[in-house]
Amino acid sequence: MESEVASFWYSRFNKVGEILKRFYEHVSRSSGHIADYLVFLSLAEQAQSYPWAYIDYGFRVPVYRTLQWLYFTIKPDLDGFIKWIKRSRKRGWALGRYLVSEIYRQLSKEYVFLWSEVMGVAHGDEDTLSKLSKIIKEVLGMEKEPIELERMAFEDLAGLKNELKACYVLIDRRKPFLPFSIMQAPIVPSHVRPGLSSGDIYLFEENLVVDIKGGWIDSKTKQPTYYYNSKYNLSMELKRIADLHYLYGIRKAIGVVADEEKHIHLAIYVPWRLSREEGPLLHLKSIKPPLLVYMNKSTDKGIEPHKAEIKGGELTVSIDAYLLDNELKIDEKTVSLKIIGEEELEAEYSEARVSGRKLQMIFRRRGGVDKVFEVNNVMLAVLNVKLEDLNETLSYPILLYKT
Numbered sequence: 001m002e003s004e005v006a007s008f009w010y011s012r013f014n015k016v017g018e019i020l021k022r023f024y025e026h027v028s029r030s031s032g033h034i035a036d037y038l039v040f041l042s043l044a045e046q047a048q049s050y051p052w053a054y055i056d057y058g059f060r061v062p063v064y065r066t067l068q069w070l071y072f073t074i075k076p077d078l079d080g081f082i083k084w085i086k087r088s089r090k091r092g093w094a095l096g097r098y099l100v101s102e103i104y105r106q107l108s109k110e111y112v113f114l115w116s117e118v119m120g121v122a123h124g125d126e127d128t129l130s131k132l133s134k135i136i137k138e139v140l141g142m143e144k145e146p147i148e149l150e151r152m153a154f155e156d157l158a159g160l161k162n163e164l165k166a167c168y169v170l171i172d173r174r175k176p177f178l179p180f181s182i183m184q185a186p187i188v189p190s191h192v193r194p195g196l197s198s199g200d201i202y203l204f205e206e207n208l209v210v211d212i213k214g215g216w217i218d219s220k221t222k223q224p225t226y227y228y229n230s231k232y233n234l235s236m237e238l239k240r241i242a243d244l245h246y247l248y249g250i251r252k253a254i255g256v257v258a259d260e261e262k263h264i265h266l267a268i269y270v271p272w273r274l275s276r277e278e279g280p281l282l283h284l285k286s287i288k289p290p291l292l293v294y295m296n297k298s299t300d301k302g303i304e305p306h307k308a309e310i311k312g313g314e315l316t317v318s319i320d321a322y323l324l325d326n327e328l329k330i331d332e333k334t335v336s337l338k339i340i341g342e343e344e345l346e347a348e349y350s351e352a353r354v355s356g357r358k359l360q361m362i363f364r365r366r367g368g369v370d371k372v373f374e375v376n377n378v379m380l381a382v383l384n385v386k387l388e389d390l391n392e393t394l395s396y397p398i399l400l401y402k403t
Helices: 002-028 032-046 050-068 075-087 093-119 126-140 151-172 234-241 273-278
Strands: 177-179 201-203 208-217 251-259 263-269 282-287 306-311 314-323 335-339 345-355 358-366 378-387 392-402
Touching: 002 032, 002 050, 050 093, 050 126, 050 151, 075 093, 075 378, 093 151, 093 378, 093 392, 126 151, 151 177, 151 201, 151 208, 151 251, 151 263, 151 282, 208 234, 208 263, 234 251, 314 335, 314 345, 314 392, 335 358
Parallel strands: 208 251, 306 392
Antiparallel strands: 177 201, 201 208, 251 263, 263 282, 306 314, 314 358, 335 345, 335 378, 345 358, 378 392
């Protein structure tokens, strides 16, 4: 499996290189001035830092590219269902419309959380960063260690974990934002010199451009903070960005991510003096996902929906999940399922089958099945999971496909 995964990434990006090579060979043979333009641009690219450039190409670009275009294997049927539920005036249609958007929100949350965990392998792990440096050195044929030439490039990769954790919290808490860093599209005024970063995330409601930092929960204030040395700490960096008056119309802030065992915190600090004294402008906290209900169903054709079967007036629903928290208790007291129709219909918990981290939950409903919303074999449900240790209940929007 390890070889297959590694070969996929090699094949995908190797093919990108071949496409660019052939296309630019064609462009180079075109009219003289266009060929000249390509030479100018290629030299500018060639002058870029090799370690940083390849880290961007290989690690950042795929994250945002896929986040934009996550879709389900039943996309045509789902599109038809969405059109129907938007027009429908049946009882429950508003809830159905809400659940459709929640399905994509849940999918996005799972996606960025998993990438944050993968990027966490490099976060603060000197051995992993050193290994990556040696790989880059060998592949690019460099004489010196890339990590010695461009230390910040490797720190930037490690920091991607915190940015993705911040994205997870913002998606979970329904805060509209734009991920500059993942997009690799920083917004800076035209008069600002190249090379000046505008930040990692833009918060629309607060009109803030936020630099994301990794930290911890302060034992006294109970707020996320960081202090690594006298120059690199929250207080000093807030004072430093207070003078960014040349970013017309854009206000800078610092976001601090604190990763606990069960929660992820994101605090947003602004550099204005009064606010610095009062604490963060925002402090958001999200429960880490105890299980996956969509990313574990990834295929090379998209994300598979969960299965529903109606036979002899009985509805049977099969939900396949992946346990992120091995201590999560699954039984009739901790999980329940509601089928969305003209009214919410309770499905009875039947059994759970566990194999390693893979979990399959079976629910059944007899009677009232004719009132379930079903168009193009698409159905909706809500899975409620009770977290006894946190005294919280998480609700998962479930996309069902009738087999």
